[in-house]
Amino acid sequence: MSKTRTRKSDARQRLIETAEQLLYAEGIQAVGIDRIIAEAGVAKMTLYNHFPSKDDLVLAVLEFREAKFDAMFEKWMERHRKAGMDGLEAFFAALKDWFKSPGFRGCMFINSNVELADAEHAASKFSAQHKERFYEMLKQNIAEYAGTTKADMVAPAIALMVEGAIVTAVMQQSIEPADVARDAALMLVSKSSRKRK
Template structure:
């Protein structure tokens, strides 16, 4: 990986530098790590407050409810993940016939990273269901942007949008399978095999 390339999105909090952040960022970054690593429902507000080293008054000044914090967590995760994803796709070849290979190698970086815990958006919908409609909306927007980035890899054709949608569906399958097996080798192998056939059909 080039020195100036973005690493796969992982955890944000460095305990040694946490206190150098503004209070809102301390809370948000701490919540990001706890929600992604341990789950949204398993992480209570009191834990976020304690680990971000702020008072309850400070917390509620910036985040009136846990739902507000969840939404801002997902927005932050989206920005970080898409920045890495688009950077890595270009780094691995981008468009020009290397689309499936670029996609597979990009995902290999993330799925093999030590802090990988699946897709934050699929996880949030699985945990929250329809109790937080904003999370469902953000998940749909995130997946739309991921699909658009994949579409940009593909050669122009009448089926380009549909092909990108099929590849995005396969990507989600590889993410989920890696999450529950703990091994990305076979999901990525199957993704590449399937992707090459989708693109050539």
């Protein structure tokens, strides 16, 4: 790869990483393009060479955030699995780790959807797709714990508990909603087990 091409890709990545930090911490509407350019240390033309509009940058940020978040969450889950937890318990322990992480401000995908207030926006659509992928990962962990049939029955309700826990953790500035959601999820799985007998 040529040095010019490397510099261009470095600048693009720096823009995405800078924008991700700012947009997550302060919100899409609160952070302007000029601030992102200044903090990334690039020229305005560099930004527009990579991203024709702020909307394009926001979408790239969400794609980057998904890869970063998924890797982080999987790492936390793996650590809890190695400590002897099953998939569902590890999921909620990782959720709690996320709530404890520095600068936690909830789910960037929920926040973006609320701020954009347009279901047809490319970033809103990507956020909705991210939530579908996150739901499938949760459902797999429920299936590991309780079997596929039970996972099909209880996953939608547990997913609502998880999303509620994320929002509540931000509003209360507390990690406890992860434990509340875990306990409710385990109780729900247990109750559905009794009904099936």
